[in-house]
Ligand SMILES: Nc1ncnc2c1ncn2[C@@H]1O[C@H](COP(=O)(O)OP(=O)(O)OP(=O)(O)O)[C@@H](O)[C@H]1O
Ligand code: SF4
């Protein structure tokens with residue numbers, strides 16, 4: 178399976194983001210808020226609005242070009258072969274439809290189950306994501322469930338058809354630590370047993386350390402560093418990645434100390450048009466960083482930087 | 498839900514008592530009175546006094562009020578000073594006509610308005626959308642009686658495909674056990690009468706339904722536009738559901754919530770009678786009868802009809818709240 182996609186939102190570009198995920202592999206996508214992680218996942222799913230957004234490039238799923246697929250063919254794939262867990266559990270469930278219907282509708286649609294079979298299966302799915310008393314929850318409405326419970330219902334729905342590709346957009350942010358561990362374990366099992374390819378979008382480097390085979394670090398709509406997990410944590414080369422690792426909460430340093438937000442809104446300017454978009458915040462900045470934006474170079478450990486870090490900062494990330 | 502309905506119905510008692518006092522005083526505050534209206538301009542004061550005495554209007558208002566309330570509780574709304582028929586009888590004659598007309602108008606408004614509003618939102622920014630916006634503006638501004646005459650002229654007089662006025666062809670042999678002519682046609686198994694009653698409803702229904710139609714189009718369009726941007730619609734798309742499921746279960750079910758409120762409000766208004774439409778099509782309904790009763794200062798009719806309208810309005814609103822609760826579980830919980 179190869180994914181190569183290049184999405185462009187009308188305001189701010191996701192540009193040249195290119196990666197591939199194989200069956201049974203977990204790829205991490207990290208980067209700060211607004212860097213284009215969710216837009217990238219929407220582009221893969223073909224869920225960006227038709228107007229005002231131009232998506233160029235290629236999304237290849239098992240040899241099928243998704244961007245060229247007619248809508249009904251794409252519908253048949255979505256929810257069955259391609260699934261996504263959206264970021265915001267509070268708004269991603271329909272408030273006027275019972276949870277049960279929202280879980281079973283994928284089963285009846287894609288697996289042709291009868292309503293009764295689908296309900297039994299749905300109860301089972303809810304139990305597996307750690308929702309107690311599933312048959313009662315199936316009858317309830319989203320407002321009767323806590324945020325964590327809704328998140329898990331969404332995850333259960335995404336897993337319902339054992340998708341071959343799962344995109345999980347911050348799947349554990351709304352959950353407390355024990356449930357978080359349970360969900361991550363569930364995802365790990367899914368990847369290991371069903372050979373699902375997983376794209377995991379997260380802020381949490383602990384999650385990345387515990388889950389991902391390959392990590393893509395995004396900044397301002399582009400991938401700035403890509404490496405196998407061990408290489409990235411042992412030897413982060415991009416100054417932004419270095420900052421991310423250093424800003425993992427530690428006792429001796431206030432949170433995010435090295436990554437102060439840029440003054441002014443980065444959305445006012447076109448990033449990367451006048452050189453490296455990270456330049457205003459970069460401690461390693463040199464003359465060569467502008468006005469030409471650096472290219473992503475390297476195979477195993479790819480980097481978009483003309484003056485990368487040399488030594489690893491002392492960051493210890495506890496895997497989850 | 499049951500408790501909610503009972504509470505609302507209990508609330509009806511103080512509302513109706515208060516309203517009835519105001520109403521009673523209001524009709525008596527109108528210049529002139531039934532006696533003057535009956536006898537005309539040149540009536541002698543003695544004649545006026547005699548008629549007043551006949552209707553008990555010479556007594557103090559609170560005495561009249563208590564007598565009236567007592568009678569109302571016994572189901573007696575008095576006798577019309579204009580037609581000399583019992584008010585209850587007039588009510589049972591005219592109200593079914595108005596109900597049929599109002600329902601026709603709403604079926605037209607909702608049946609056309611919701612699909613048009615939905616399509617306009619789905620094709621946001623296209624010519625269809627612009628046409629719907631312009632059309633609904635036109636629908637709201639066009640005077641009802643003008644539209645009524647135009648419809649009548651075109652479809653009844655020129656094309657001759659629909660009847661010009663009334664509720665039923667007077668030459669038709671039809672029985673009316675319920676007073677709802679469409680229903681009567683059904684229960685008496687008289688297809689001819691049924692067809693005739695329906696045909697008589699088309700033009701006035703369209704004329705009366707135009708403003709509600711325009712409102713329904715606008716509300717539906719705006720509401721669907723909002724809902725289409727909701728995350729849960731994106732979730733539904735991500736699940737690869739059939740377009741019909743997404744449309745019905747995930748878009749319309751949410752988008753129609755505000756439309757339900759508007760429909761209730763409009764039905765309440767329409768049941769209060771449609772003077773202009775009923776006049777243009779000589780439709781013997783509630784509104785026209787009320788208007789004539791105001792001119793005649795027909796106290797008994799005004800009191801009875803307005804009280805009845807208030808009850809209907811409250812009931813319709815209750816029905817809307819129940820419907821709303823059925824669609825929206827969050828309201829049910831509250
Ligand atoms: N429909 C849209 N129209 C215009 N711009 C958009 C649209 N959707 C997203 N964007 C822009 O695309 C950029 C990337 O947004 P995205 O949601 O992918 O960020 P993210 O990396 O997922 O952030 P977060 O971690 O907060 O979820 C943002 O700057 C946003 O302003
Ligand atoms: S290219 Fe220059 S500015 Fe950009 S990250 Fe590298 S060193 Fe910093």
Ligand SMILES: [Mg+2]
Nearest residue numbers: 214215264346
């Ligand atoms: Mg996001």
